Amino acid sequence: MLYPIMTTTRNLIDLSGVWRFKLDDGKGIENGYFKDRLYGKVYNMPVPSSFNDLIEDKEVREHVGAVWYEKEFELSKGILNEDRVVLRFGSVTHKAVVFLNGKEICRNKGGFLPFEVVLEKDMLVNRNRLTILVDNTLDNTTLPVGGVKELDNVSKGLEELMIPKVKRHIAYCVDFFNYSGIHRPVKIYTTPKEFIKDITLITDIVEEKGIIDYSVQASFDGDVFVEVIDKEGKNIATATGKNNRIEIENAKLWEPGAAYLYEIKVTLKDGDKILDVYYEKCGVRTVKVEAGKFLINGKPFYFKGFGKHEDSNSNGRGLNEVINRKDFSLMKWIGANSFRTSHYPYSEEIMRLADEEGIVVIDEVPAVGLHVNFMNTYMGIKSSQSTWEVLKTKEQHEKDIRELIKRDKNHPCVVMWCVANETALEEEGSYAYFKPIIDLARGLDAQKRPITLVSHIAYPLNTEEAHKVCAELDVLCFNRYYGWYWGVGEVELVEGVIVKELEMWWEHHKKPMMYTEFGADTVNGLKETTPVIYSEDYQQLYYEVHGRAFDKMEYFIGEQVWNFADFATRYDSIMRVGGNKKGIFTRERKPKMAAYTLKKRWEQIPDFNYKK
Known part of the structure; x- marks a missing residue:
């Protein structure tokens, strides 16, 4: 999955900032929290962050289950005129259901890797409301593995002391705190209709030559042009085709403590027409x-x-x-x-x-x-x-x-x-x-x-x-x-x-x-x-x-x-x-x-x- 960047063919919007936040009462879906603006006991919550330590409330810190995030945004005409508009989450811990203007558009399970969804034009209005149901519950199907257990603070045999019983639901996931929320940036990026989908780089060292074998996946069977740019900004090698090999004489290697990164510029073309451009960093090294x-x-x-x-x-x-x-x-x-x-x-x-x-x-x-x-x-x-x-x-x-x-x-x-x-x-x-x-x-x-x-x-x-x-x-x-x-x-x-x-x-x-x-x-x-x-x-x-x-x-x-x-x-x-x-x-x-x-x-x- 390519990291979202801005190029001459791609736009990028960061939705980080203050969102609206609400704990779920167990009936959020039933009560339609996603259908309208969140109401009632709503907090301001920065994204990205964990929500647990940001409100002086034990109920928030120890919450196990669902919470709701909400953000309103507008898109410029320039963005709306782009062919593909993609909503991307860096990570949401541990499960997410995403709603746009009251309609579910995607869901994901797994709290540490990105996921994304294409926003169809008919989904978007002048002012859009993005609502995320985030669930931090761990069980025997999730990674990390965890669970929810009910605790009772009264030891067996001490009931006669009349100590009040306190029952809590606790998420457990080995020896680190189950921090939860939207932990990484939420971004909207655009691509042309025909775009670069993925790039794979394999490097080798033969004598003093640096070898870069590349593979480009694209949505269109057009021409692919690849340039290697050094740290000084000089174009030092070129190649064409979706799969090819580039050789760099006297290549500077990526080594621990002495990193050297080349920049790989990939251009997707239809004849002389540039369709899409993407840049990927590359370190020549072997393992x-x-x-x-x-x-x-x-x-x-x-x-x-x-x-x-x-x-x-x-x-x-x-x-x-x-x-x-x-x-x-x-x-x-x-x-x-x-x-x-x-x-x-x-x-x-x-x-x-x-x-x-x-x-x-x-x-x-x-x-x-x-x-x-x-x-x-x-x-x-x-x-x-x-x-x-x-x-x-x-x-x-x-x-x-x-x-x-x-x-x-x-x-x-x-x-x-x-x-x-x-x-x-x-x-x-x-x-x-x-x-x-x-x-x-x-x-x-x-x-x-x-x-x-x-x-x-x-x-x-x-x-x-x-x-x-x-x-x-x-x-x-x-x-x-x-x-x-x-x-x-x-x-x-x-x-x-x-x-x-x-x-x-x-x-x-x-x-x-x-x-x-x-x-x-x-x-x-x-x-x-x-x-x-x-x-x-x-x-x-x-x-x-x-x-x-x-x-x-x-x-x-x-x-x-x-x-x-x-x-x-x-x-x-x-x-x-x-x-x-x-x-x-x-x-x-x-x-x-x-x-x-x-x-x-x-x-x-x-x-x-x-x-x-």
Whole structure:
């Protein structure tokens, strides 16, 4: 899916700003909220943003179910005269039903990827009313997986104390807050009747030549003219045809920390008549897994970085260009070169910024929570439930993989696809579920990037089912919390455990391995003379010990800390005080002591050839 831009043949309108907002009372559809202007208890709500933290009302913050957004707009005669007028949503969490002037025009399920609908001319009037029903309910068919449960604050056996009963509906989605709303921009763009539908780029490096194989999909079987423009604005290569190869002598490569982007100008013509023009950025680089190494441009790459979240004060998960800029600056300051989009696709704006800044990305679908026995695995308890019989996520999982790869396929920053995080890998049925998912992702990506799936520690660890899934992957990624959830307070003892487990996986699969999560909750400012849990001293020691273990492993290709910054979590859990505190930076983006520990380590580790 092409990102909406303005060109000589395309117009663009951003509907971001203040919308009208109303909680649904369970009867919004029945009462026809979409038929007329929203009325009653209506708030002003900025778009994009999460609605949860923007109104000082517990009912709003904890709302589970439907809400309504409304925006009125007019279109100029110039826009109305365009052949195609398209309404596009960057993301709506997690389900959306879209009404225009009281009539339903589209609906979407999935909270982290764009969707769009063509606005037919007979739908539009002088002043248009756009109404969106947004539903944040999670269940066993959604990604993330979640649910709604009714809580009672009276423990069994204490009824005689006459404590008032309070029943609440709580959405749960593992260990991050279920921020909801219209999280990314809502835009209207236009195209000519005959237009460029999609562009696919595949790059290679042969000797000193940069190779760009391109494919253009268009609605019209006309002529396609392609130009390559360098950073100085010079046209350095041309080609014709919907499918062709372009060779660039002495090409400048896209590399971590040293990004170089060419601009690909695609023109669709009918003879001498220009029908449509679109620009796509292109970074010439290669990605390959070979002999236990992860190669970018043929050189062994070492991942240094973070698991992150789209999360900031007040804004929640809404697009925040200022925070994105700050986060990239902090990543470069600390010596990081990469992050994972845990646990969902991030905004297109973040991906475009990563391209520009030379930050490497592991791109992940929102397949988190696929484990109905997750807590039991912590305690070594065998459950009678089967995750793969209870969950009904396959349809949504395949939809998200298709849409993620379609959206992000041309980004040079994306070097690996992650198809799930911390699933019931050890349970019977996981191979039957994931084999088609992995094959789908592999078949969809023209660049043939490596595929991974992030595993967690489970008991039993060494199951045949888990090994069958791992055999299908290109890189083994581990979330491990030795010294925190296991051996808490005894981090000095876990170095040998880390090495022993990694040796086991290498012996079984002979594949490159990396940690995609490891960390310890830390209260900013808590200092101790001896390292105790929650102190900054303990967090520093934690990363020092892990670094020593990682350096012993020849085929260990990277370390991504959990987490970049403290983030919001569920508010009904006594495990978290004000959110997850495993951040190297506070939620306000201030460094903890461990930031300097990691900075010292990572600045001494080169991006390439650290593990030769």
